[in-house]
Amino acid sequence: MTHRATPGQTVGPFFGYALPYPGDNHLVPPGSPGAVRLHGAVRDGEGNPVPDALIEIWQPGPDGAVVRSAGSLRRDGFTFTGWGRASTDAAGHYSLSTLRPGGEVPFFAVTVFARGLLDRLFTRAYLPGADLGAFPADRRDTLRAREESTGYRFDIRLQGEGETVFLRFPGHRAD
Amino acid sequence: MPTPSSDAPTTTQRQISDEITAFGNARRGTDLAQPALDYTPYRSSILRHPTQDPHPADPEGAELWAPCFGHQDVDPLEADLTIQHSGEPIGERMVVTGRVTDGDGRPVPHQLVEIWQANASGRYIHQRDQHPAPIDPNFTGVGRCLTDAEGTYRFTTIRPGPYPWRNHRNAWRPAHIHFSLFGTDFTQRRITQMYFPGDPLFAYDPIYQSITDPADGALLVAHYDHDVTTPGWSTGYRWDIVLTGTHRTRFEPDEEGEA
Numbered sequence: 001m002t003h004r005a006t007p008g009q010t011v012g013p014f015f016g017y018a019l020p021y022p023g024d025n026h027l028v029p030p031g032s033p034g035a036v037r038l039h040g041a042v043r044d045g046e047g048n049p050v051p052d053a054l055i056e057i058w059q060p061g062p063d064g065a066v067v068r069s070a071g072s073l074r075r076d077g078f079t080f081t082g083w084g085r086a087s088t089d090a091a092g093h094y095s096l097s098t099l100r101p102g103g104e105v106p107f108f109a110v111t112v113f114a115r116g117l118l119d120r121l122f123t124r125a126y127l128p129g130a131d132l133g134a135f136p137a138d139r140r141d142t143l144r145a146r147e148e149s150t151g152y153r154f155d156i157r158l159q160g161e162g163e164t165v166f167l168r169f170p171g172h173r174a175d
Numbered sequence: 176m177p178t179p180s181s182d183a184p185t186t187t188q189r190q191i192s193d194e195i196t197a198f199g200n201a202r203r204g205t206d207l208a209q210p211a212l213d214y215t216p217y218r219s220s221i222l223r224h225p226t227q228d229p230h231p232a233d234p235e236g237a238e239l240w241a242p243c244f245g246h247q248d249v250d251p252l253e254a255d256l257t258i259q260h261s262g263e264p265i266g267e268r269m270v271v272t273g274r275v276t277d278g279d280g281r282p283v284p285h286q287l288v289e290i291w292q293a294n295a296s297g298r299y300i301h302q303r304d305q306h307p308a309p310i311d312p313n314f315t316g317v318g319r320c321l322t323d324a325e326g327t328y329r330f331t332t333i334r335p336g337p338y339p340w341r342n343h344r345n346a347w348r349p350a351h352i353h354f355s356l357f358g359t360d361f362t363q364r365r366i367t368q369m370y371f372p373g374d375p376l377f378a379y380d381p382i383y384q385s386i387t388d389p390a391d392g393a394l395l396v397a398h399y400d401h402d403v404t405t406p407g408w409s410t411g412y413r414w415d416i417v418l419t420g421t422h423r424t425r426f427e428p429d430e431e432g433e434a
Binding site for chain 1: 206207208209210211212214217219220221222223224225226227228229230231232233234235236237238239240241245247248249276279280287289290291293300301302303304315316317319353355361362365366367368382385386390391392394395416417418420422
């Protein structure tokens, strides 16, 4: 039988002293072999930066295998855990240092939290060239990370023009 | 009494309460997601909720799994928020415990739970909190633990106070503890708030009321449990948390991962 899920609530304005921790956004040390940057801006319905958002990513390693290693909260500099967390700055910008995800159609799984956002949002940052035929043609580009010399840029628009495609997984109720 | 600053919000509680009632009536009898993301009585949501329906997707690859956390991540002492400084924090000492289970009732074992909260006066350590209530030098209000093999988490802390905020004139949040939760797969990620039974502020609070179905709202309220108390030391509350169902099958190997 399926039990009724405990509802979500906004992360609120005061998570900044609680959820971030040293090294949260460095899944691998910046500049280490294979390190890529995943970064972008979070914007609201008027295109203004969201300075109090929290982004989390979860990804396989470059070989495409699911990572089963602990240690994200106290990184040892050598173990890739596949999971990281980044707060946005005053310009609504987040940045992570990580490895390129592998797999058939590689993507970073992304969770978005913010003050004003009553529940988390899920999305994906696909690597360039992924076949996104399953997503609406006029919006699928919002799921693509853009290649840069140091890695990838993935902007998130919560509302309005260029609104990011967010995902609903089975078991999540419809809005 | 302090004078409200010139940019004090002008919307009254009565206006917000009317909006809360109207929104709740419009959604009554539906089985829509809780909370409502487009819940305008919570003013900060207005420009921050998606207007397009979320795209249905089946979890793939890593999404069928959750990140692993282990004993190298969390010190057991982080579960006691009353011992982080040289002195005892002020307020009602309490234990908060419960089980994290998935939608099928299976425990979520050995997984990370993070909490944060205001102190007994309703003041957060966060620099953005300008509420003129005292900071408690012996209370930070941040804790972590791992669930045990049965999915049970347990914290010792101080009962937080309610506090005013600027959603509308004289807006007050009911006392609450923020909870951050992971499941056994990525799609179960959840951040929510735990409340206390019988709080008179529930009816006035647009964040609590954004859960428009009272049966769902009740799931966020802990209950007092005398069996959870510590004799001569602390009161006790129990709050069980149900995540959405998992997408892996029950018989898949390595269900809990090798941390």
